[in-house]
Amino acid sequence: MTHIMVDIETLGNGPKAIIAQIGAVAFRLGEVVDTPNSFDRSEKFYRTIDVDQPGRKFDADTFYFWMMQLPEARNSVFPVEKENRVSLAAALVDYHDWVRGIKPEKIWCNGATFDHVILSDAFKDLHKLMPTVKNPTHFRDMWDQRTAIGWVKLLGFDIPRPEFDYVIMHNAMHDAAVQAIWVQRVFIAMKNHLG
Secondary structure (H helix, E strand, O other), rough: EEEEEEEEOOOOOOOOOOOOOOOOOOOOOOOOOOOOOOEEEEEEEEEEOOOOOOOEOOHHHHHHHHHHOOOHHHHHOOOHHHHHOOHHHHHHHHHHHHHHHHOOOEEEEEEOOOOHHHHHHHHHHHHHHHHOOOOOHHHHHEHHHHHHHHHHHHOOOOOOOOOOOOOOOOOOOHHHHHHHHHHHHHHHHHOOOOO
């Protein structure tokens, strides 16, 4: 049963936030991937996006947040070279096709009110221009990792976020991989605990 973990980096917090990166990995519950580098190339999706997105919004607090991040994170999200970025439409079409190729059971993200909401809004806008492209995730198939981690804590134990030396926090690809590994560990812990 294949699942997908998706992570986005943005320049805002609302549904219309500018999307700067989309990262995703395909994973299976019941298995544990040792490191973010262990995901096969076909199991990964990653796009850095041109932030010139008419109709989408930027907010000053998020810009300030980015200025406080490590240079590695800022440089991965905002590469100087324009050729390292794609349009939002191109990124969404590529993501749509990749997800449909994977045929996941569920699509996860870090929380219920951010990644899924912003991606859904962006797909809604794109669908008006390209009717054949729509959000590849049905609302019933959107799951979130924070809830899973909360259930584990309610059972009386904690599975901390996996740490890897080479991971860049706030890089969508790295965050998606770490979050997928975390969900795998949480699932196995719950399965072992509940028998």
